[in-house]
Amino acid sequence: MQNLSGSVQTNHPLPSYLDATHLGPWGNYLQQVDRVTPYLGSLARWVETLKRPKRILVVDVPIEMDNGTIAHFEGYRVQHNLSRGPGKGGVRFHQDVTLSEVMALSAWMSIKNAAVNVPYGGAKGGIRVDPKKLSMGELERLTRRYTSEIGLLIGPSKDIPAPDVNTNGQIMAWMMDTYSMNVGATATGVVTGKPVDLGGSLGRVEATGRGVFTVGVEAAKLTGLPIEGARLAVQGFGNVGGTAAKLFADAGAKVVAVQDHTGTLFNSNGLDVPALLAHVKATGGVGGFAGADTISNEDFWGVDCEILIPAALEGQITKDNAGKIKAKMVIEGANGPTTTEADDILHDKGVLVLPDVIANAGGVTVSYFEWVQDFSSFFWSEDEINARLVRIMQEAFAGVWKVAQEHKVSLRTATFIVACQRILHAREMRGLYP
Secondary structure: OEOOOOOEOOOOOOOHHHOOOOOOHHHHHHHHHHHHHHHOHHHHHHHHHHHOOOEEEEEEEEEEOOOOOEEEEEEEEEEEEOOOOOEEOOEEEEOOOOHHHHHHHHHHHHHHHHHOOOOOEEEEEEEEOOHHHOOHHHHHHHHHHHHHHOOOOOEOOOEEOOEOOOOOHHHHHHHHHHHHHHHOOOOHHHOOOOOHHHOOOOOHHHHHHHHHHHHHHHHHHHHOOOOOOOEEEEEOOOHHHHHHHHHHHHOOOEEEEEEEOOEEEEOOOOOOHHHHHHHHHHHOOOOOOOOOEEEOOHHHHHOOOOEEEEOOOOOOEOOOOHHHOOOOEEEOOOOOOEOHHHHHHHHHOOOEEEOHHHHOOHHHHHHHHHHHHHHHOOOOOHHHHHHHHHHHHHHHHHHHHHHHHHHOOOHHHHHHHHHHHHHHHHHHHHOOOO
16 A cells, blocks of 8 residues: 555554553453464464454443433444354453453454364454343343344354353343344344253353363373362352363362352362352352351462362453462463463463363354254254264364474464464455455
8 A cells, every 4th residue: 555655555553452552351362363473374464364353343232220210331242253154252241341351352252263163253242231230121121222232243144142251041032032023033043052942052051161171181181180189279160160160070179269259268178069059059159158268369379279270250360370370280261361471470380271262162162053953943962962062172172282282382372373274264265355
């Protein structure tokens, strides 16, 4: 491109909200892309594709509150890359949701989907709201209005939302119904993570935690770490952390520490995981559980353990607490829980990090199964779903491990190499239109 002065301009600066110096999860993602670029070969000419989301939609979501007042909430839907298929990614309702966060999460979905080789691109959505302060009626009105506002982007063959932080099967049911009413036909495939009675898939709720367990077992085999007797510390005890903890405990491991928004518990002899899960279901958090001692939130990171599973929010393991971690293996159940600086500290300490973009991909894998079942109106058994999930996760992890050994890089960089090559090869093959 030639500018008015006559000189040739070959590079355009990134918009300020895409800049790596911009604080937040998006900057963390851009640093990860920079690290993988030297391994992309001729595909590196397309790498800017990964640094610019395809579409960003910011919407106003006004609703009438129960007291008759009108409240406005800010909502987002970001489609990062659609080269390999329709967008896929969850919707979170949280008071701290930002555009930087949703952009990063959509990009990590692109990487994750490509890493396990399901035919999706990456997308993500969110509303800045504390859903705990809303009544059920207000929550439904918020969900339906948001769905209508992003309706121009989503669709069974365009962009398929799913549950994420503070969203669940009921919210997906409202989203599916709202979209269906707007298009005049029932469209079960517009979202995944739905109730089974509305076209949801068996095994979906436990899928992410099962994937965390599966890659953890595979990595333990390759590194000689026995699962039986291994001590676990788990941050976040919902669908992901709770399921992973139960599966590891069933395999003979001991869950010695757990943390969520209600507190941090420790028991060196191992927590009673089924009893703790029942307590969380009844009370909404781990706080107050009688079978453990309460410790400070900061002390959680220094607990003696072999395996640490951060399964809460992003940015939890930082340069300030990474040095305290004593685990031999970190399995990222959450999206983006480890900052780039913390990643380097853990690497220098010899801690094996199983990155989010492969470790927690079980959820989107079974979402893919649900989407396929909705299109065919033919549904599989839970045993069949779990067997397919385990096979895909094992094969994907084996491929990532092989690349890590070949290039002598971390598993995160290896996962990005595999995924970015797939995404950019699709981009190159499709070309640019018009």
